[in-house]
Amino acid sequence: MDSSTPKELSTILEVKNVTRRFGGLVAVNAVSFTVEEQEIFGLIGPNGAGKTTLFNIITGLLPPSQGELIYQGESITKCKAYQIASQGIARTFQNLRLFGNLSVLENVAIAHHIHYKTNLLKSLFGLPPTRLEEEETYNKSKELLSLMGLIDKQEQLARNLAYGDQRRLEIARALALKPKILLLDEPAAGMNPSEKLALSDLIRQIRSDFNLTVILIEHHVPLVMGLCDRIAVLDFGQLIALGQPEIVKNDPAVIEAYLGDE
Amino acid sequence: MDIKTPLLEIKNLYVNYGAIQALEDIDIVVYEGEIVTLIGANGAGKSTTLRAISRLIPPRRGQIVYQGINITRSRPDQVVRLGIAQSPEGRRVLARQTVLDNLKLGAYTRSDKLGIKSDLEKQFIIFPRLAERRHQLAGTLSGGEQQMLAIARAVMSKPKLLLLDEPSLGLAPQIVREIFSVIRQLNESGVTILLVEQNATLALQTATRGYVLEAGKLVLSGLASELLKDERVKQAYLG
Amino acid sequence: SQTNTPTTTTSNTQNSPASTSEAIPIGIAVAQTSNVSLLGQEQVVGAKIAEQFFNQKGGVNGKPIKLIFQDTAGDEQGTINAFNTLITQNQVVGIVGPTLSQQAFAADPIAERAGVPVLGPSNTAKGIPQIGNYIARVSAPVAVVAPNAVEEALKINPKIKKVAVFFAQNDAFSKSETETFQKTIKDQNLELVTVQKFQTTDTDFQTQATNAMNLAPDLIIISGLAADGGNLIKQLRELGYKGLIIGGNGLNTSNMFPVCQKLCDGVLIAQAYSPELDNEINKAFRQAYLAQNKKEPPQFSAQAFSGVQVFVEALTALDKKTPIKSLSLADLRSKLNQEILAGTYETPLGKIAFDPEGEIKQEQFFVAQIKVEPDGKNTKFNFLK
Amino acid sequence: MDFNIFLQQFLNGLSVGSVYAIFALGYTLVFSILGIINFAHGAIFTLGAYFVYFLIGGASGFNGWLSNAQLPFSFPFAIALLLGSVLAGLVAIIVERLAFKPLRERGADSLLTLVSSLGAAVFIVNLIQLLVGAEIYTFPDNIYGNLPVAINLGTVEKPVMVRTVQIIIFLVSALTLAVLTYLINSTKIGKALQAVAEDTTTASLLGINPEKYIVFTFFLSGFLGGMAGTLVGSSVSIAGPYFGITFGLKGLGVIVLGGLGNIPGAVIGGLIIGLAESFVPTDYSGYREAISFALLFIMLLVRPQGLLGRKRIQKV
Amino acid sequence: MSNFFTTYGFLIVSMILGAILGLSVYLPLMSGQLSLASPGFYALGGYIAAILSTQVFKYTGDLFPLPFLGLELLLTTVISAVLAILLGIPVLRLRGIYLAIATIAFVEILRILALNLDITGAAVGIFAIPQPFHSQIEYLWLAIPLLILSMIFLYRLEQIRVGRALRAIREDELASGAMGIDQTYYKVLSFTLGAILAGLVGVISAHFLNTWNARQGTFDASIIFLAFVLIGGSKTFVGPVIGGMILTALPEVLRAMAGTSGLPLPLANFLRDGRLIIFGFLIVIGSIFYPQGIITPELLKRIRWKKSV
């Protein structure tokens, strides 16, 4: 993208009428919304509403049955997962997908991959620019680990971490892609309330430090409400509400389908 | 309810993963009919404790006694036959089998056909989502649906002692409330429960007693209602 | 019992220091393991009988010979290793081996470069003696053996017109042999109705059999080895083929009898060896073999025996000219090679000699018809020629 | 093509195919539980045939350490078949305990079991060779009583011949298939086996003893392998210690074609390859061997899960 | 000593070639691809060399000129690479055992082709392949540089970005895509590099063995090559090198042991007759005692650490 041209629209991602079926089941049903640059956008809804499926579609792991995705003004509907990732959309996985047999540090270093383009031959010969690159990769990876509080565990194998730590590592790894959009699928699952609070501060900090947009799936309502600028609510694949937290919180349809009355 | 008979006793338990010491000198007692909760930060060793009880990892030292039987050297399946079931961390549903088959396998150790059938129906009433999806492969369920399945499957074995590792993980708030009411119901019907839970407030509200783990060591234990009021607990876990 | 075990007998000699200093080492490099070992084992037996026989007769002017066995394990790498070990470590004067032509192509050049005489006991492919001066063979090339059988078949049934040919395409020997058979068919003005290929590892031939039988051949010619050939014959007969069958040289072994049993009856086999050959040495060989194995000696054993015999006799002749003791190993090997090529030998294979390239000149070839007694138990070769 | 010729070739295909199928059934069974290929299956198949050969009173040849040995007693073929297969099953259990279990327990790369099972195969095959030599052993031709060697399904002028042994093999594979399918799909044992197949830890959390089922599976696979080896041996003789190994590679093709770990798939795959081979035009008979692999190759590109296999879903 | 080299020259060179073949299986395995196609490319390289040197190249003199050999190597590199890319793109979509079987099918199809074609000499194969050297040990001039180059190459590869990408694919292909790694590209890359190595070893082997036929590079070889990697250790390139050497030498070591004098008779007998029984047994034992292979990255780390202390 040419950044010198003034952009009037700050829309970064547009989900247009996206539908996904599995056999007879419609997991995502004609969902449309836009996400603005630098916002924290929440995606909530009951279990099986289609949230993760939507993430999979956005990141190119599943093709939509219908609909289109526009990222920074261009369609990415047909792109492969790795292309989407290298264009700046990173994610974490609800059912953790770490590189389990690699060290914590390597997990993060791998994601730096896309930022260095020295070719195979040059790097094979270990020419100075690649040496620098390698050093930089590890330094930056360590920075991210410190940020996520995992620096002490950098040598451990990822699969040996406790559940909550694995979630943090997922975030560190996604950040290493230097994404413009970060998709977090239940990042706070498996953390206790005070850890959740800390995480929510961290996400805010990341957003401003890294200048990125966050889309977040989370079932912990206080966290979502406190953190998100806008929230979309899915139920049975359909978008039933969209707007600021206060509005969504009091929407009867949302209360009926998701929050329940306490 | 007679809460003086210890159902499960963990004595002086040490567990290692290679060089890493995950549990150190743990003593836990669970009396019959109780709900006991285990809380602690990430990596404190909660899941490790449950794994040790189910015999998925060998302890380095210490003893686990269940109903007076030393199960420290038993096999996992023997432990299940004795009446201890677990809904494990990470759910571990059998991805390539249907929801129904997963539930039936939960009752593998039972042979009372009628009882199994009625229990199956009970699960479907508690979790209507599972009833809807009974012929879907478990691997394609959403995260929360899998969590429901994991809990229901553990219950299907009609355990005396049910180990739950973060049952509320990934569940929508409504379902979380439901799960906890199910836990209370189960307990009332005579199932003893050992609960690992991040949602400490809810856990302590539900439980009779609680233990607090920190970096592999027990740091606190007591009646749940007292722990709820404890300043240290409040600060560290209740947020 | 233990004494019947071929491998035990060698080690007796190999490990007793008394004979080591005296005895003249001759290498035997054949396939004692792998799926080629069916053939290799027969060669081991033949060679051992020779060792015992000639040592009893006084060896090489009083000096015993000692056979050193190195397993070639059925592949080229193994054969080269076996040759190398024999040549440099065991310091043999010459080598009988290897079992298969493909391996000969790999290992013989090694012996050639080292100047060690090699006698191929069963390498029948084209081009073996041409590998070099030191390479000769006691196995007649297929081109010489095969045509006889077709002639015999025509004598039995002059009305033969249509011929079907089968061959094992992954076996070098069968591949060469079938070419000869096919040429003979042309030369005899017969009609070649089909050529069916199979693999030596195949066991089921119903498809090929019925394919061929649909063309109503009067004669079927098979080039293969014992197990596959035997099965092919069996299945042809069971499926109702009534005409004559010729088996190539690879089927020339009693190993085939258990496979086709009664159904082997009447099969014509082209042979380079006949147990019934009437000479002293063959009688002795046959007797020894029968005593040990309770069955007629197969061609592979006879050829291995002959290989050892050629070495012994050439050594004896050489020793008479120049005492072997006085020669360095290198000289001994090269003189021995000349001596081998110069001599004539009365062997179980009949009278043989070599041309200057090392190709065998064998006087007699045979065609046998398999005869099974009505009880289906006793099977033997009836020699027609 | 003349109908009779077609029919003949079709039956040939089925009969060759049923040999592949009967080999593959035990092969695929182990895969369905452990998700690994047991290269020792071919060796156990061979071993079964030797066991039965000796149990019916056969004597060994001259080329092994056991030269000219014979059991002091003998059994009728049917009983020997059963006993021999049980012995083969026991050997399979030993192989599992020695070459599979330690690796599983030490958390080895699951590929390594390919190697260790190959080691076991090399061991067994060469042990056979050491003991009884590389000779060909044959069952007496009266083991099936007075059944005719072949049956003509056509007319006298236009015969369509089928060998009786092959019909027996076909029937036995069909029967085995039926029993295994019932066992796996409709019994509690089958469900437990599937659970073990997917995740042993989870299975044990459900009260299933995975080891028991793994041993059972190996026994069954060895039993079927031994029986198959005997039946095939009775059709084509036991052509030395490598007899069964030569089926290993094609067997691999068969089970992938039908769907790895899929029991009916093994039979369907076997029959299809048998048929395909029998319809290779005469002029291309040299390429017959390549047929199964070409089919397999195409199948893998088009439908990797095999004909009957279910696609592995992967939800993220 | 010279005696040693004449006896074991062949074996030493074979061991080095075994090490390189181990690397050729290891390369695709770096990205988690269990490809057993190496024997196919090995056979192909051998045929290229055999055909060129016996039917195409004309030369005078006693030794086969090295420039011709260079030409064979070059041509094999190109042909192997092209074939590997063409084969790799469709086939590498398969995973695990499925990929292994597809590549086995490829190897078998090549073998049947070789048996049926005239140019490959059918079952007899091609023989009288000319020699570039006077003795077998001199083949080290080819084998050692090739091994060292490949090892340096892999050493570097494991350190850099590309190596990390390969490891990521090996660990979790799906997640690696979500990390921006183009799986197809890297998988085909590692597969092709492995194919080239196998082809080059084929060229050397054809001369080295004097003859080439369809028995070279078959299914058995596939598994043996795999054993090189897994027993040696599949997590660092040192593993397959060591594994290739040990497993190539093992049968010959057993042969030598059987020949040592002074052994009790039954033992000597068993060592010789039961050589392959022992081989099979050792493979099982090796797998059990070295479930991660003999050489693991941790072991290397420890060695390095000891040295630096």
Ligand SMILES: Nc1ncnc2c1ncn2[C@@H]1O[C@H](COP(=O)(O)OP(=O)(O)OP(=O)(O)O)[C@@H](O)[C@H]1O
């Ligand atoms: N591959 C698939 N095949 C069939 N059904 C599927 C598949 N993937 C997802 N589904 C179904 O689609 C629905 C949406 O699933 P999804 O994972 O998107 O839910 P979710 O909103 O993320 O729920 P949760 O909060 O529980 O994680 C679920 O009912 C699930 O069972």
Ligand SMILES: Nc1ncnc2c1ncn2[C@@H]1O[C@H](COP(=O)(O)OP(=O)(O)OP(=O)(O)O)[C@@H](O)[C@H]1O
């Ligand atoms: N397989 C393993 N190998 C090595 N270390 C492990 C392994 N599993 C867990 N650990 C370590 O043991 C400690 C306790 O882990 P455990 O999973 O019991 O924690 P937990 O209390 O359940 O945490 P969480 O709330 O995140 O699930 C952690 O430090 C973890 O890193």
Ligand SMILES: [Mg+2]
């Ligand atoms: Mg989800």
Ligand SMILES: [Mg+2]
């Ligand atoms: Mg935990």
